[in-house]
Amino acid sequence: MVVLSVPAEVTVILLDIEGTTTPIAFVKDILFPYIRENVKEYLQTHWEEEECQQDVNLLRKQAEEDAHLDGAVPIPASSGNGGDDLQQMIQAVVDNVCWQMSLDRKTTALKQLQGHMWRAAFAAGRMKAEFFEDVVPAVRKWREAGMKVYIYSSGSVEAQKLLFGHSTEGDILELVDGHFDTKIGHKVESESYRKIASSIGCSTNNILFLTDVTLEASAAEEADVHVAVVVRPGNAGLTDDEKTYYSLITSFSELYLPSSA
Ligand SMILES: CSCCC(=O)C(=O)COP(=O)(O)O
Numbered sequence: 260m261v262v263l264s265v266p267a268e269v270t271v272i273l274l275d276i277e278g279t280t281t282p283i284a285f286v287k288d289i290l291f292p293y294i295r296e297n298v299k300e301y302l303q304t305h306w307e308e309e310e311c312q313q314d315v316n317l318l319r320k321q322a323e324e325d326a327h328l329d330g331a332v333p334i335p336a337s338s339g340n341g342g343d344d345l346q347q348m349i350q351a352v353v354d355n356v357c358w359q360m361s362l363d364r365k366t367t368a369l370k371q372l373q374g375h376m377w378r379a380a381f382a383a384g385r386m387k388a389e390f391f392e393d394v395v396p397a398v399r400k401w402r403e404a405g406m407k408v409y410i411y412s413s414g415s416v417e418a419q420k421l422l423f424g425h426s427t428e429g430d431i432l433e434l435v436d437g438h439f440d441t442k443i444g445h446k447v448e449s450e451s452y453r454k455i456a457s458s459i460g461c462s463t464n465n466i467l468f469l470t471d472v473t474l475e476a477s478a479a480e481e482a483d484v485h486v487a488v489v490v491r492p493g494n495a496g497l498t499d500d501e502k503t504y505y506s507l508i509t510s511f512s513e514l515y516l517p518s519s520a
């Protein structure tokens with residue numbers, strides 16, 4: 260088995276979700292289709308609620324920023340002209356959400372609405388989150404060795420908690436010391452990793468970030484965070500240069516913590 264030694268200065272392991280702890284197939288084949296199939300009905304049912312209005316306002320603001328993009332779908336402001344107007348508005352939000360999802364965009368606005376929609380599905384037991392089999396045993400071991408474990412995903416913190424709270428392994432939320440999402444910044448921006456370190460109260464070089472996406476690994480590394488790229492079934496392929504440059508693991512069990520020896 261390949262073993263990757265974790266540098267002694269590392270006290271925090273920061274985990275990506277999709278492609279790292281959880282198969283991309285679970286996200287693409289279960290979580291995302293649920294949104295596409297239910298977004299219209301969800302908006303119709305919850306439209307008058309404060310939370311839904313906040314989600315729509317955030318999506319509208321995002322749509323304004325996206326106006327220059329090819330195929331962007333605008334969301335008009337309400338004219339307050341009754342039923343037809345409302346149905347048009349809902350359809351615009353549906354079209355905007357589907358357009359964003361067709362590009363797998365990671366905007367805070369999209370991720371916030373998705374998190375709110377998944378809440379009901381997880382609570383009703385309609386979905387259980389999948390984790391690779393090495394994840395839970397490894398995280399337990401790291402924590403026993405004194406490591407802190409945090410999550411940094413483009414999925415909203417609320418969605419992250421749903422996944423960890425309703426997994427095929429049961430409620431494993433207690434295994435996580437804290438969560439970060441795009442509210443702290445995007446995962447391809449170095450500054451996000453500096454802010455995460457500052458929020459945890461450690462230096463960036465105390466963190467080891469595990470992700471499947473090399474653009475994220477590169478941004479983290481620029482901030483002096485240690486990184487390893489996780490290679491899982493169904494993940495996007497890496498170039499030969501990426502395979503040479505990055506430390507690669509195919510299972511969390513390949514990480515060796517000197518402190519646990
Ligand atoms: C954690 S919510 C479901 C996954 C999701 O929506 C997403 O964007 C995952 O992105 P990640 O940063 O974990 O690769």
Ligand SMILES: [Mg+2]
Pocket residue numbers: 275276277278279470471472
């Ligand atoms: Mg990922």
